[in-house]
Amino acid sequence: MLAAALLLSSVFCYGWGFFGHKLVHQLAIYNLPKELERFYFKYQDYIVSNAPRPDERRNDDPAEAPRHFIDIDVYGPDAVHTMPEAWKAAAAKYSADTLLKYGIVPWHVMVMKERLTNAFRQKNVDSILYYSADLGHYIADAHVPLHTTQNYDGQMTGQRGLHSLWESKVPEMFAGTYKLRPGKARYLPDAEKEIWKIVRDSYALTPQTLALEQEASRNFTDETKYDRVERNGKIRQYYSDAFAKAYQEKIASMVEQRLNAAAQEVASFWYTCWVDGGKPDLDALMQQPLTRAEKKALRKEKKAYIRGQLFEKGMIIANKKPAS
Numbered sequence: 001m002l003a004a005a006l007l008l009s010s011v012f013c014y015g016w017g018f019f020g021h022k023l024v025h026q027l028a029i030y031n032l033p034k035e036l037e038r039f040y041f042k043y044q045d046y047i048v049s050n051a052p053r054p055d056e057r058r059n060d061d062p063a064e065a066p067r068h069f070i071d072i073d074v075y076g077p078d079a080v081h082t083m084p085e086a087w088k089a090a091a092a093k094y095s096a097d098t099l100l101k102y103g104i105v106p107w108h109v110m111v112m113k114e115r116l117t118n119a120f121r122q123k124n125v126d127s128i129l130y131y132s133a134d135l136g137h138y139i140a141d142a143h144v145p146l147h148t149t150q151n152y153d154g155q156m157t158g159q160r161g162l163h164s165l166w167e168s169k170v171p172e173m174f175a176g177t178y179k180l181r182p183g184k185a186r187y188l189p190d191a192e193k194e195i196w197k198i199v200r201d202s203y204a205l206t207p208q209t210l211a212l213e214q215e216a217s218r219n220f221t222d223e224t225k226y227d228r229v230e231r232n233g234k235i236r237q238y239y240s241d242a243f244a245k246a247y248q249e250k251i252a253s254m255v256e257q258r259l260n261a262a263a264q265e266v267a268s269f270w271y272t273c274w275v276d277g278g279k280p281d282l283d284a285l286m287q288q289p290l291t292r293a294e295k296k297a298l299r300k301e302k303k304a305y306i307r308g309q310l311f312e313k314g315m316i317i318a319n320k321k322p323a324s
């Protein structure tokens with residue numbers, strides 16, 4: 001069962017893994033202002049279960065892949081500070097084809113932000129939900145350090161598999177020990193600046209992300225560092241649980257902080273789109289207002305969230321089996 005899960009996560013994950021993306025969206029909902037919270041809670045299952053959807057699209061849509069990352073160091077060691085933030089200026093400097101080749105996540109976040117804002121303006125519930133889920137995904141991806149470098153899987157430094165270790169295995173194993181309390185949603189007067197700040201913060205963490213793997217490796221042999229799994233007649237290797245634990249100890253709160261930051265930014269972008277879209281009355285847009293039972297469930301979940309008990313109370317939606 002564990003081996004199957006590892007294979008799946010390594011085949012399908014391109015950012016936080018399914019678990020991390022769902023967790024980010026769930027936490028974002030608890031940090032929305034009242035005017036948005038009821039609506040997002042009403043549709044919580046949709047928002048959370050569709051958090052990984054853009055990754056699934058990559059299998060069928062060739063245009064999808066570059067939306068999840070930016071290999072900013074391709075443009076030089078200081079490019080994260082010198083890259084023009086606006087798409088037009090960046091494309092004039094490097095050509096749109098080049099930008100597409102090395103990833104466009106900050107610019108795609110701005111496209112999604114515009115679409116979500118329009119959905120609020122048009123009071124279109126289906127579009128609000130659809131673009132909320134997608135926008136949240138790309139914002140969360142931009143929080144992953146290895147989504148900002150050409151050495152995205154440690155493949156240039158003999159650390160292949162690091163991508164999935166950092167964004168899937170470590171959060172899946174240790175999120176229950178993290179303090180998951182993102183800050184409240186803030187209005188973003190300049191969302192473009194904000195997404196570039198996120199990319200810079202992520203990029204600043206890439207040296208540690210890579211170096212701490214090497215530090216942790218000193219106490220391991222190849223046999224203890226990796227698990228080997230046979231798949232389609234090929235042997236694949238994945239970081240072992242013991243190594244994941246050693247790596248988590250080295251990186252300390254890094255993944256916890258990026259999860260929290262991602263959830264706060266997702267909530268902030270949703271809130272900003274709602275404000276910019278004319279602050280439509282979301283209670284009036286719901287087909288049915290929250291029932292008494294739903295209101296009670298929201299209060300219970302928020303209480304558990306504030307006390308840091310979501311895991312122990314079995315309220316992490318990503319851990320729940322889908323209803324059959």
Ligand SMILES: [Zn+2]
Pocket residue numbers: 014015054055068137141
């Ligand atoms: Zn992704």
